[in-house]
Amino acid sequence: MLRPHEPATRSLQERVTELTGRFLRGRQPDFLKQHARALDDYFEQAFETSMVGPRLEINKNPYAIIALGGYGREEQCIHSDVDLLFLFGKRVPDGAEELIREMIYPLWDMGLDVGHATRSLKECLALAAKDLNVLTPILDARFICGASMLFSELMGQLRERVIRKHAGRIVEELIGATRARHAQYGDSAYLLEPHLKEGQGGLRDYHTMLWFARLQHDLRQPRDLEYLGLISHDEFGSLGEALTFVWEVRNHLHHLCGRKTDRLHFENQIKLAERFRYREASGQQPVEQFLGDLHARMDQIKQQHVALRRELNVDPGRRRRRPLPAKLAGEGLEVSPVGLLSFAGPEAILKRPELLVRIFEESLALELPLSAEAKRLVREFCHLVDPAFRSAPEIVRAFERILLSPRAAAALGDMLTTGFLGAFLPAYAGITHRIQYDEYHLYPVDKHLIQTVQVIHDLAGPGGASEPLFARIYREIKTKRLLVWAALLHDIGKGESEGDHSLSGAELCRGILTEKGFPATEVETVAFLVREHLYLIKTATRRDIHDEETAVLCARRIQDPERLKLLYLLTVADSIATGPAAWNDWTAHLLREFFLKVINTLERGELASEEAVATIERKREAVFAAASRPEREAFELLFPSLSPRYLLAVPAPAIVEHARLFGRLGARPAAWTVTPSADEHPHRDHLRQGPAGADGEPRRGVHAEQHQHPERPGLHLAQPHGP
Known part of the structure; x- marks a missing residue:
């Protein structure tokens, strides 16, 4: 024998399955509304065929079944809760629980998450006046079946006895709840694992817009946001497009996980990008394009939410402390x-x-x-x-x-x-909402650049106690304006589809700052900072910073103490703005120690002076002039691994011979040359016995060199020096 509601349950199940299939094939653009309507039809049919309902005597004690929350707004995603209110005009009768079992148990058997409350009209109004969590779902309430006059009475008395009487307090509570929610879930427009519903820029921001407008303007439908002049026609259209995209992502996430979930974790992002048919383009992975589009939509929701609450003077982040200016x-x-x-x-x-x-x-x-x-x-x-x-x-x-x-x-x-x-800055078009899909970057590129500028000011100000060296150097530098320009532009090259973003960014900077009338020397300083903004942190974390030659090579590359200070400040700010994976106590210590070694080298001038750099460059030219054409490619690879001390001490012809010796090494474990020495040669003991003499004491006259070739461990040389 069939249960009373079995036909309605079977019909609902078939309809939801069909709707979900059509949605996944991209053929059900109004899925949310149709899903809610399918549930409406179930409750209407269950109400009409109920065996318990007639015994409740609706004429004597009217009751209504009312949709709340997202179901009330007709925003029913694949695994959304189904929130209901069984409302009675007088007291809740004893048979109410039997009615609820009759209607809701079949839905639980289907696997739906149904939440319900059973209240009298008086109880409902009293709770709504005291509890924001009771009030806000009722603000979105929608009549399904039963006594429609009772629903109208609920909404009318809610406005008269609750909203108008307690509007100020309710608004303050909603402001506090919004602030707490944003603090808990973060700004979804910035996070790489955004919360689609509760985060700032999520769907709850849109719902809060509706609640504020209902509290202050008696808004009935979302379109009233435009009709009441709270947002423009174009803004309402853009908001609708953003919401549609986020709802679509949420539905696919529900289906992918097989349950209700709103945090977009990394493991699901690539799968969703595939579902949305993104393809690699302009140097971006499909998942980066997908996340870029999602962040753009969530940022749009966030901005509309902020703008509306400011227009309504319900901005939870702002309470004016000083008088408005007269002029x-x-x-x-x-x-x-x-x-x-x-x-x-x-x-x-x-x-x-x-x-x-x-x-x-x-x-x-x-x-x-x-x-x-x-x-x-x-x-x-x-x-x-x-x-x-x-x-x-x-x-x-x-x-x-x-x-x-x-x-x-x-x-x-x-x-x-x-x-x-x-x-x-037209070049910003290429990095707006651009996502870097890796373990380091927390923010999209455009927001990361803004964050880098702010980190500079935060560390240079009273809040910079954690980085005292930063604040001291910031006070010392003469070109603070160039530093903040470099911070704002250091990743601008990521908008280019190919190549090293540091190099392309430096070229873009030259064009930007030249257009803005900067002197050539300042243009080159900012271009240098952009080109080298990763150099210090990479060297400090990947090379032996205790090796003097590492500091010397860095000093040769940078040459100017002021530029080094600017580059250090930019590196610290960039790393902090990137996130904890790029900046921690260990990286801070390495970078700070390396900076101090390099600045000491530059200020001493040893091995990194202009004269030394010029000498090394002349020797380089002489070495390449002496090399044959086939040798030059190998020399090009070897030369950067040679230390400044070696290049200054060894004549160019000897460098050529050493390089050829390395070339003859091939697959053998070692190659060497023997240089005979006369008895009267002042370094004969050094050459026979190495860096220690016959008495076991170290000899200062031998300079041992070990060069790490990019492909193989390199040359081991003993070069005699003066006594």
Whole structure:
């Protein structure tokens, strides 16, 4: 004999299976809504065929079955919870539990995660007034079946007796809950393992937008965000596209894991990139492109959430401590009554295009965030940022003042999201939302660069006690502005599809800074820092820093103490901004010790002076001139492994002979030459017995060299020196 709800259960199961299959084939764009509607049909059919329902006497004690939360919003993902409220007009009758068993047990048997509450109208309103976790799901409530008038009464009394009466307290609680959620789950637009729902930029930010708007404006449908003027038509469209992408990722993640899950762990990212049919392009792996698109969408949700709560004056991160200014420094700018910075109007920008950068500078100076309208206008007027604008001295100086501000990241972040940074630095287009899929980098490239700038200011300021050497060197350097430019641009070459990003980045820097009117010497300094930004950390962590020759080679390469200091500061900031895999106590110690050795070598001038470098270069030319054409390729490989001390001490012809000796080594374990010595030669004992004499005491006259060839352990030479 069939159970009363077995046909409804079988129909639901078949329909969900069909919907899921169509979604996975890309043929069910409205899957969320249709999935919710399938559940609605089940409950309506179960209500009509219920054997318990008639005994509850709905006419005397009306009851309704109400969808809550995501089910109420018709955002039903593959393994989402099904949240229900069984609402009774009077007291909850004894037979209510039997009704719930009749309707919900079949869904549990299907494997659905069904959560339910059974309350009277009075209980529901009392709990909603006290508990935010009860209130917010009801804000998204939707009637399914039963007494529709009871649902209408619930929503009406909720507005009159709860929201209007306790609006201020509820908003404060929601602000606190939002702050706590962001602290727990992090900023999903930055994290490489984002939480699709609870993180900043996740779906819960969108839900919070709806709740704030319902609390303050009685919003009924999401589209009311546009109709109420809270966001623009274009912004609503962009928000919808971003949400659709995140929901699609969430559905595929649910299906892939076979359960509800919202943290996008590394092990699932490559699989999802394959499901979304990404292909390698522009030097990026499919998974990097997929994550880049996901981060872009989540960043968009985050920005809309921030903008809306500022417009509603419910910004959980901002409580103004000082009075608003009576007058702004920039004509054409104004402050709203709730403390948001904006333009006087579009005509102000047309009259004075420099306001496009001035508004960010003023925002930092006054500690006032930009209004949503200001960000819209910046986005719409970015076409004014042409070559003449980018090279105007007053614009460049204003941008530099922002870079040198202790709170630079706040303004740079707004510049990035409004498109101004990409317009002012067109090369940023290639790195915006660009992901580096490795164990080191925590942030997308664009945000990593901004973070690097901020780390410099953090370590140079009062908060830099953990790196006292950094703060001391920062105070010593004369060209702080060049350091922050290098920080902002050091990975700009990652937007190029091929080649070493350090080399391509240096070339891009030359073009960028030349356009902005920098002197040639400053252009070359920044290009040098970008080209060499990985050199110190790689050398410190991969070479023997206690070998004097390592410090000498580095000193030869850098040559100038000021450049070394700049490079050290950039290296520390870059490593910290990369993440804990790139910066820890061990790497900090190695880099600090290596820097001190190199700066000591440069300041002493031994083996790294301009004269020594010139001598080595002349010998190099002489060696290559003496070599035959076939030998030159081998010499090219060998020469960088020869130490400065050896190159300064040994004549060019001898270097040629030693290199040829190495070439004859082949597969043999050793090769040597014997140099006869007359009895009166002052170093005969050294040559016969090596670095120790007949008495066992060390001899200072023999300089032993060991050179590590890139392919094989290299030359072992004894070179006589003076007595």
